[in-house]
Amino acid sequence: MHPAFSVVFFTTATGAGYGLLALLGLLGGFGVIPADFWLGLVGMALALGLIVAGLLSSTGHLGRPERAWRAFSQWRSSWLSREGVASVATFIPAGLFSIGWVFLGRSGGWVAVAGLLTAAGAVVTICTTGMIYASLKPIAQWHSRYTLPAYLIFSAMTGSVLGNAVLQEFKLGSTAMLTWALLATLAGWGWKLATWRYNDRLEIPTTANTATGLVGGTVRSIEWPHTEENYLLKEMGFRIARKHSAKLRQITQALAFAAPAVLLATVFVLPSPLGAIASVLAAIAQLAGMLVERWLFFAEAKHTIRLYYGLE
Amino acid sequence: MSKTAPRAANCAPSQRPLADTHAPNEGDGVETSPSVSDRIAKTTCYMCACRCGIDVHIKDGKVRYIDGNKDHPVNRGVICGKGSAGIMQHYSPARLKKPLLRTGPRGAGEFREIEWDEALTIATDRLSAIRSADPRKLAFFTGRDQSQSLTGWWAGQFGTPNFAAHGGFCSVNMAAGGLYTIGGSFWEFGEPDWDNTKYFMLFGVAEDHDSNPIKIGLGKLKARGAKVVSINPCRTGYNAIADDWIGIRPGTDGLFVLALVHELLKAGRVDLDYLLRYTNAPVLVVQEPGTADDGLFVRDADGNPLAWDRVAKRPVSAADPEAKPALTGSYDVGGQRCVPVFQIIAERYLGETYSPDAVAERCGVDAGTIRRIAAELAHVAFEQTVELPVAWTDWAGRRHETIKGRPVSMHAMRGISAHSNGFHTCRAIHLLQVLLGTVDVPGGFRFKPPYPRSAPPGPKPAGKDVRPMTPLDGMPLGFVCGPDDLLVDEAGRPTRIDKAYSWEAPLAAHGLMHSVIRNAWAGDPYPIDTLMMYMSNMAWNSSMNTVETMAMLTDKDEAGAYKIPFIIYSDAYYSETVAFADLVLPDTTYLERHDCISLLDRPISHADGPGDAIRHPVVQPDRDVRPFQSVLIELGARLGLPGFVEKDGSPKYRDYADYIVNHERMPGIGPLAGWRGKGGGSIGRGEVNPDQLQRYIDNGGFWHHDFSDDQRYYKMGNRAYLDFAVEMGFIPKAEPIVFQLYSEPMQRFRLAARGHGDVQPPDAERSRIEAYMDPLPFWYAPFEDDTVDLDKYPLHALTQRPMHMYHSWGSQNAWLRQITSQNRLFVHHQTAAKLALADDDWVWIESINGRVKGQIKLIDGVNPDTVWTWNAIGKRRGSWGLKDDAAESNRGFLLNHIIGDQTAADANGKRYSNSDPVTGQAAWFDVRARIVKCAAEEAGFTEPQFERFQQPPNVEAAPDKLSFGAAFRMKREAAE
Amino acid sequence: MTCLPARTDKKLGLVIDLDTCVGCQACVTACKEWNTGGHMAPLTDIDPYGGHVDGVWFNRVHAYEHTTELGGRTVNFPRSCLHCEQPACVTVCPTGASYKRASDGIVLVDEDKCIGCKLCSWACPYGAREFDTDVGVMKKCTLCIDRIYNDNLAEEDRVPACVAACPTSARHFGDLGDPASAISQLVEERGGVALMPELGYKPTNRYLPPRAHSNRAAKVDAPALEPIRAEGGFLGWIDRMLSN
Secondary structure (H helix, E strand, O other): OOOOOHOOOOOOHHHHHHHHHHHHHHHHHOHHHOOOOHHHHHHHHHHHHHHHHHHHHOOOOOOOOOHHHHHOOOOOOOOOHHHHHHHHHHHHHHHHHHHHHHOOOOHHHHHHHHHHOOOHHHHHHHHHHHHHOOOOOOOOOOOOHHHHHHHHHHHHHHHHHHHHHHHOOOOOHHHHHHHHHHHHHHHHHHHHHHHHHHHHHOOOOOOOHHOOOOOOOOOEEEEEEOOOHHHHHHHOOOOOOHHHHHHHHHHHHHHHHHHHHHHHHHHOOOOOOOOHHHHHHHHHHHHHHHHHHHHHHHHHEEEOOOHHOOOO | OOOOOOOOOOOHHHHOOOOOOOOOOOOOOOOOOOOOOOEEEEEEOOOOOOOOOEEEEOOOEEEEEEEOOOOOOOOOOOOOOOOOHHHHHHHHEEEEOOOEEOOOOOOOEEEEEOOOHHHHHHHHHHHHHHHHHHHHHHHEEEOOOOOOHHHHHHHHHOOOOOOEOOOHOOOOHHHHHHHHOOOOOOOHHHOOOOOOOOEEEEEOOOOOOOHHHHHHHHHHHHHHOEEEEEEEEOOOHHOOOEEEEEEEOOOOHHHHHHHHHHHHHHHHOOOHHHHHHHHHOOOEEEEOOOOOOOOOOOOOOOOOEEEEEOOOOOOOOOOOOOOOOOOOOOOOOEEEEEHHHHHHHHHHHHHHHHHHHHHHHHHHOHHHHOOOOOOHHHHHHHHOEEOOOOOOOOOOOOEEOOOOOOOEEEEEOOOHOOOOHHHHHHHHHHHHHOOOOOOOOOOOEEEOOOOOOOOOOOOOOOOOOOOOOOOOOOOOOOOOOOOHOOEEEOOEEEEEOOOOOOOOOOOOOOOOHHHHHHHHHHHOOOOEEEEEEEOOOOOOOOOOOHHHHHHHHHEEOOOOOOOEEEEEEEEOOOOOOOOOOOOEOOOOOOOOOEEOOOOOOOOOOOOEEEEEEOOOOOOOOOOOOOHHHHHHHHHHHHHHOOEEEEOOEEEOOOHHHHOOOOOEEEEOOOOOOEEEEOOOEEOOOOOOOOOHHHHHHHOOOOEOOOOOOHHHOHHHHHHHHHHHHHHOOOOOOOOOOHHHHHHHHHHHHHHHOOOOOOOOOOOHHHHHHHHHOOOOOOOOOHHHHOOOOOOOOOOOEEOOOOOOOHHHHHHHHOOOHHHOOOEEEEHHHHHHHOOOOOOOOEEEEEEOOOEEEEEEEEEOOOOEEEEEEEOOOOOOEEEEEOOOOOHHHHHOOOHHHOOOOOOOOOOOOOOOOOOOOOOOOOOOOOOOOEEHHHHHHHHHOOOOOOOOOOOOOOOOOOEEEEOOOOHHHHHHHHHH | OOOOOHHHHHHHEEEEEEEOOOOEEEEEEEHHHHHHHOOOOOOOEOOOOOOOOEEOOOOOEEEEEEEEEOEEEEEEEEEOOOOOOOOHHHHHOOOOOOEEEOHHHHHHHOOHHOOOOOOHHHHHOOOOOOEEOOOOOEEEEOOOOHHHHOOOOHHOOOHHHHHHHHOOOEEEEOOOOOOOOOOHHHHHHOEEEOOOHHHOOOOOOOOEEOOOOOOOOOOOOOOOOOOOOOOOHHHHHHHHHOOO
């Protein structure tokens, strides 16, 4: 699949944004972290900023962005529509939560309810995002039991590492938070490795034989219907060399998982402000790594249309 | 097509509209009944040479879409990939706008626009001078012309013998091979009996020529489950759907076919009765080596060939229906030893040279397969006969209660034609059909009227006597019957610029357009003044040895004058050849002009009846262009050519439309056969009918006459048909047409080579004539095989025309070029593996003539010693309205660059045209090649590259986007 | 509405005969020509005369080599919308632009509702949908909905353009939901198959497999030819044949 930057950025940014939003909603709402105006403002701005930037980026992918409002209508069948509804609906409790926690400096009570609903909205939104991909049968690498958890884990991971960085900046970091962020990163790493392992061994029942209905033997493409690249090839025929892909996987592992894990581990022992710096570096490295991960998520996904074009 | 056959081709129950075509009440607001056209104009397609009937739907003054005419005998409602893309041809940015006069050096593409009057004055002055000095100095060659009965006649009226169209590099081997053997030919003058055949063999047929009729026919065979066998090095297109694909080595089809003949003869599986009735198999041939009659037929005092009556034991007229002719034996007639033709046939083909084991390796087909095919042919022909319950009467008055047929049919084309042994190979295929008794019988190969004609048909080529200001005494192209008919001077030198009808190409029925540029450049046999061409891209994909051809077109003599002094060219598009012209006459598209698809030329007849058709303007030109035929008629009048002016010197015809209606070639016979006579009640012969064109338009643009059931088969000997053919003027007399398995005209050339007769070849030509003018088909290796070091050049390199394109016309079309804008070289996996080549590699394709670079694609469905590519994709930058980055001029390539236009020098140092020695057919499939992986830095772009052509004045750059059809929708929605 | 109808009154679709298709592209350009002025007009072509030409088409023909132990065959393969019974291209659509008609089962795009998110093209395993970058909306085969019910066309012309054009009669049209229909009978008789059935889209269109190298292949059971062994060989045989 073509790794369009708008979509790569969209899913990475909203993943992190909703992850952070859920974290703040829960921790803030229930008073685990204090209702500090600047902490709240920076945290919520970061979370909502990532979400809004992601959503705006996603409209850049549209052919007719002026009609984007129509996307809220088909929630009964469409995960994309559900994502649209959930992502926007989450802004309602998130707004209330912001008023309560950031501006009124309150936690518990209705703020806790709003925080909880915000977190729930964030989780639902991430689920819908994951399901957009997980539901696509023509793309075996996505249509697997790994995809939905991946979106949730990565959202929680990037949200937590970001949250930890914010808390560390405000000197509100905690071992629990740090541990959680580290564990989430390790979980993300593990999940990604498991996903790659699964995808690399994937035996896809859909082949050039089933695509053409020609039974047995080999079916080799000898001529395309057109000699220049068309929409299908540009959008769904994206090819990445195995060598290239291996290198990017290493970069992903280094940036998204290894570096943040090491940095976060050092925070346990580093004095302030070095711990805070390490936490921020961990978050930056991870977000950069996740952009690469998401790019690969698309680039390594193989649509069945490739079978018609004889692309491996 | 029988009378009960449905009207349209696609009419199976599973291809019909829904039982109820009322739109269901879906409530989704879809406009299911938009108005699609304001009017429908029915005319004839010209997206290729097939001449299908089309319905042009005009909406808001523009062409909305084009589909097939369901009533049309050629395509019966279907339309091919090209036909539907006609819109893009019509609205092409490559279209010329106005007459052009060269201003820069020839070949650069620098022109200024001039008015038509100036253009015609320039042409008239030049041609007038030629005509009054030496008319031969005009060479007029017309390419893919469908108006040869006009253009050839024009040349004759001008007085130049130097006329031909593109047949010389297309299919003259098929035409001549058929016409000299059975008096008809594949495609133009015959077709398989698609409704009855049970076993169909396809030789060397790429996806072109008769495209829709063959496809409709194949669909019928497939629907019936009849067996399709293809003999072709490439397994694409029609060959892909064959039940049996035989990936033969190029140029060896003749050997394969004669091995089938060998097997059939050996097993006695030939139709003796048919041979006796319809062929010259029983005719006695003199066997007196060294005499002037050796190899000629034994004739009676009236010139009738004789046969030996095996009962009466005496010679009788071979045409005597009561005779009991012998097919074998040796007889003494008038003191001369003679044998029946069939005896010679049997002796030759029963020889071990033609046994399957002897030919298998050379053909690349194992002997078992050859034997199996022979057995299948025999089985279907003799055990699965068909019999139509229709009574008919033969030429001798014998009544037959049914029409019997042997349901084996064959079709052959380019793969046979474009080899230097193509004529004999084509004859071999006809021999095979005739031995099986399957020509013009139910289930067999059938003639299309006005064929069959005598083999060969008359008349002979005109041009023996060329004088200033004097028309020729006939048409420049015709059929020779012996050395006396050749167009050579007393020294035996050619008198036509293309050397047609000379010792170098005696049976050149279509001329040798591919030789004209070289000969004119070399002044061999003589220099010319003006080369006038129409609709043929001779500077590019219509010629061999393109690089040298372009050099010849621009070469100058010591005085600085062009060696070919003046070039006039007419084309509708900015093709590669336009840039080499001095005067450019812009043509219209096929939707803007009149044409006639005439019985005098290449009509739209099918086996069940004659037909012809017209084109008429369905849209008006939006630019200053004129149909070439009308321009030619005006030129004729300006020059005062006898046929084109009245006695007072005024123009005889207003334009081509006027000519189509009013011209009479013979009294009562004109370009169109339908609705003749004052009231339009006559067909074939009749007075001029001023309303004729309107009658055609009213009938959908064509005329077709359906035979009665008893006229449909055995036309070579069917009295009802022969009488009709005489009435229509197809043949002079209602006499049977005898298939010439043994060709006496060819033997006459041989005798001349042996020193007999008044007209003899120069000594240097004798052995060539002796070898190739064999009166019976034989096989010899394509010339390049014998002259090239096959260890160095082990591969055969072929081109095929994509089914969705017709020469460069198709590859400039915005829709069609999306399908193919870069051609690959297809290479067999095993061959590539031996050469350490991988898929998508860039390679040099090298021959003794040069090299060209392209990208390979590996396949299995090709003869392993053969590589091939799609033709006419590669383009020169700056031509055809394409942008500079177009794949056609950067990654696509033209194989023509490496095909020689001349043979290697012979023992006398003489180089001949790279052509069949009998007909002069260009042998562009003979080329031997090798492929070499190119250096890394050479990959990704084609070579050779040529300088970009300048653009003609006032040409707008091609658009960056096409939204064709958006306007129809906007107008439609605005109206709602 | 992107929820699928529980059932459709008809299942209109195409049947493509791979045994007969010669790959001539007639259906391809006939489709392009009709539809570029039809319901989804235009089918925009970008860079039509340049090096990166890219247009919208509803029907494309591939060529394959199918090789089994029984032999090889070149197969021309037209690919277009299969008007599935379970078209995920419809259900994924967030706007309701894509829908499946309850009456005839045709899958359509309502361009006015399309936001050009392209997700439907991701959801289609068959590559049936092509995006018009100029108009910014997704386009696809309409099964010539503006032909098959068009009162302004002669009754006999109310079939999809590709079916009308096909010179080899390799394309068929009809109600595949009616087992008694001619097209369903054809599928039955020729062992028609669905593409990628494992994905569960339940395509309506069917493909008739090539017959060569199968038990449906056209065969001639001819005994081997026996040379004439009689006295005088072939020429002697002729004499006897003629004197009979």
